[in-house]
Amino acid sequence: MRQELKPLFDRVVIKELEPDRVRASGLVVPGGSHEAPPQHGIVLAVGSGIDWWESAGVKMPVRPGDHVVFPASAGVWVEVEEERLLVCRVTELLGVLTAVKDCVACADRLLLPGESCDVCGRTGSDVRR
Numbered sequence: 001m002r003q004e005l006k007p008l009f010d011r012v013v014i015k016e017l018e019p020d021r022v023r024a025s026g027l028v029v030p031g032g033s034h035e036a037p038p039q040h041g042i043v044l045a046v047g048s049g050i051d052w053w054e055s056a057g058v059k060m061p062v063r064p065g066d067h068v069v070f071p072a073s074a075g076v077w078v079e080v081e082e083e084r085l086l087v088c089r090v091t092e093l094l095g096v097l098t099a100v101k102d103c104v105a106c107a108d109r110l111l112l113p114g115e116s117c118d119v120c121g122r123t124g125s126d127v128r129r
């Protein structure tokens with residue numbers, strides 16, 4: 001019988017991305033730090049949430065399929081169906097990595113300081129990686 005891990009409350013289940021794929025996504029982990037670099041993963045399952053604050057309610061800010069970044073110290077690694085999965089609280093996540101759509105008007109050129117794109121609003125001072 002196949003099993004799957006259903007996270008409870010504000011926990012999420014994450015499958016770690018292969019380092020190769022992280023490099024392909026273009027994010028560069030800065031060197032020179034002795035701390036373990038943040039890890040990348042794909043959200044597999046999301047708990048139903050807890051009533052964090054009156055204003056925030058129980059809405060979980062990530063969905064299955066999201067590419068998330070989390071500290072190496074986050075959560076607990078468990079093995080389910082021979083797969084190593086991370087279970088952590090959603091508040092431990094550092095963020096969701098989203099793709100930035102290249103602007104058709106300015107993606108292929110460098111904007112000068114003070115110049116801005118009429119289409120996307122990007123300005124010359126923006127640092128692009």
Ligand SMILES: [Zn+2]
Nearest residue numbers: 103106117120
């Ligand atoms: Zn633009």
